[in-house]
Amino acid sequence: xxxxxxxxxxxxxxxxxxxxxxxxxxxxxxxxxxxxxxxxxxxxxxxxxxxxxxxxxxxxxxxxxxxxxxxxxxxxxxxxxxxxxxxxx
Ligand SMILES: [Zn+2]
Numbered sequence: 001x002x003x004x005x006x007x008x009x010x011x012x013x014x015x016x017x018x019x020x021x022x023x024x025x026x027x028x029x030x031x032x033x034x035x036x037x038x039x040x041x042x043x044x045x046x047x048x049x050x051x052x053x054x055x056x057x058x059x060x061x062x063x064x065x066x067x068x069x070x071x072x073x074x075x076x077x078x079x080x081x082x083x084x085x086x087x088x089x
Contacts, residue, residue: 001035001055005084006063010076021081028086040086042079051083 012018027043031050038053042065050066063080064070070077 001033001038003038003053003055003087004059004062005087006076006080011081011084013076017076017078018081020078021085024078024082025085025089028082040079040083042082044079049077049079051079053083 011021024042024044028051029041029043031039031041033039036055040051040053042049042051044067052064054062054064063076063084065077065079067077067079069075070080
């Protein structure tokens with residue numbers, strides 16, 4: 001499976017979040033990988049977050065996070081940005 005990372009323009013849409021994402025890149029760890037999923041653990045300021053990549057979902061649903069920001073607003077969060085940046089490196 002090839003992980004399709006989000007485009008730079010989407011990652012950079014909100015500059016503050018993007019900067020936060022850059023700061024978290026080194027805190028991204030791959031938890032496990034299956035044929036269709038990748039699970040990432042991202043250590044935030046105070047807590048751990050679980051970012052999931054779903055190969056079978058449509059482009060806008062491939063990347064999901066368990067944090068409040070993502071869950072309530074359904075927008076990219078700094079954890080998803082960090083996981084994407086980690087995969088691009
Ligand atoms: Zn998040």
